[in-house]
Amino acid sequence: MTKPTVIVLLSGGLDSTVLLGDCIERGYHARALTVNYGQRHVQETTAAWAVAQHYGVEWQYLDLTVLRGVLAGSSQTSADVAVPHGHYADETMRATVVPNRNMILLAIAGAWAVSVKATAIAYAAHSGDHPVYPDCRPAFIDTMAEALRLADWHQVDLLRPFTVLDKAAIVARGHELHAPLGLTYSCYEGRRQHCGRCGTCVERHEAFVLAGVVDPTAYELQEIA
Amino acid sequence: MTKPTVIVLLSGGLDSTVLLGDCIERGYHARALTVNYGQRHVQETTAAWAVAQHYGVEWQYLDLTVLRGVLAGSSQTSADVAVPHGHYADETMRATVVPNRNMILLAIAGAWAVSVKATAIAYAAHSGDHPVYPDCRPAFIDTMAEALRLADWHQVDLLRPFTVLDKAAIVARGHELHAPLGLTYSCYEGRRQHCGRCGTCVERHEAFVLAGVVDPTAYELQEIA
Numbered sequence A, B: 001m002t003k004p005t006v007i008v009l010l011s012g013g014l015d016s017t018v019l020l021g022d023c024i025e026r027g028y029h030a031r032a033l034t035v036n037y038g039q040r041h042v043q044e045t046t047a048a049w050a051v052a053q054h055y056g057v058e059w060q061y062l063d064l065t066v067l068r069g070v071l072a073g074s075s076q077t078s079a080d081v082a083v084p085h086g087h088y089a090d091e092t093m094r095a096t097v098v099p100n101r102n103m104i105l106l107a108i109a110g111a112w113a114v115s116v117k118a119t120a121i122a123y124a125a126h127s128g129d130h131p132v133y134p135d136c137r138p139a140f141i142d143t144m145a146e147a148l149r150l151a152d153w154h155q156v157d158l159l160r161p162f163t164v165l166d167k168a169a170i171v172a173r174g175h176e177l178h179a180p181l182g183l184t185y186s187c188y189e190g191r192r193q194h195c196g197r198c199g200t201c202v203e204r205h206e207a208f209v210l211a212g213v214v215d216p217t218a219y220e221l222q223e224i225a
Helices: A014-025 A043-055 A065-070 A091-096 A101-115 A138-150 A167-176 A199-211 B014-025 B043-055 B065-070 B091-096 B101-115 B138-150 B167-176 B199-211
Strands: A005-009 A029-036 A058-063 A120-122 A157-159 B005-009 B029-036 B058-063 B120-122 B157-159
Touching: A005 A014, A005 A101, A014 A029, A014 A043, A014 A120, A014 A167, A029 A043, A029 A101, A043 A058, A058 B065, A065 B058, A065 B101, A091 A199, A101 A120, A101 A138, A101 B065, A101 B101, A138 A157, A138 B138, A167 A199, B005 B014, B005 B101, B014 B029, B014 B043, B014 B120, B014 B167, B029 B043, B029 B101, B043 B058, B091 B199, B101 B120, B101 B138, B138 B157, B167 B199
Parallel strands: A005 A029, A005 A120, A029 A058, A120 A157, B005 B029, B005 B120, B029 B058, B120 B157
Antiparallel strands: none
């Protein structure tokens, strides 16, 4: 029997890596899509490559850095906006929102899914994203799922199993699946090593602690390493 | 008083050109966005430039030809799929559907709109598109309008005034607005001159005839020129 195909939006972070493992575990033939949209933390795309290699899945990488021309105002795509430090759920983290990024990523994944007649695309937004990232909220994602069903004569489902989970639960799930968590990259500063100070580093480490899983990350900030 | 800003998706075809004129007439400060997604008829982007020059509006051009990697199966992005000839409403025209193209374009326009805090984006799908292009159907467009409202803390409206008009009505509106219809480009074959045989050429000429407006187009096919 042929396995159904799923296109997994793989950033190279924790969540999408566990999602890829989860899709494979559920019996999908997975293909991974990674987009360079000019993010400061482009280092994550190297992690995505390593994760795709680990799982032996087809990896589609798109260089869309020209999108910088329309993605102003975010710390993650503009050199003149600083990356906020502190907790991930803080109001200050809104500076890291990349304008309409997730709609762009879902649209491109949808295009590839229609092209190869995939059954679904998978997207790793989780419950901890909601307060800061409008395009991770269930209302947005549900609406995009409907749009993806209507976008072509070939219907594509949008899998988003993590919208009800927090990051600690995702780490726990990843641990259970033996996902290569040590290969993943979260830091918004985008240096080779995780800084340990930015919102995503704080959130990452906290998730490992809450899940009771040893954090394999080497942070620049020694206190949490 | 500052005018509200609208991002107009300007392909360089008839419909989006009239839409740009219509938005300016309604009092918007318009900015035009043109995307090269690897279309066979990339000639239209040159027309878009000319139209933007005509109106003196800011023109944002994005080269996203790398998207070819995920846009397989359409005559408009694959050299090995022929452009169908015949009437625009024919079943055969489905070969020209570019997978999920309009969601990608709306997503990018939405990103630019959020970046510059535009009030709206404008999109020229018309009633004649519906039988062939799933991503021109009102149900799809209404759902995308909702997604755009939810995508960011800054809400963006989706203007789509032509969904209730046919192409002849758009030509008539363009004539009324003194829109530069002669600068526009419709042909799916993508040569310098309109072929006069493909579905979009047939639809273009028919619209001028039905609107009672002289067709300024020089077609290769002499019978309709």
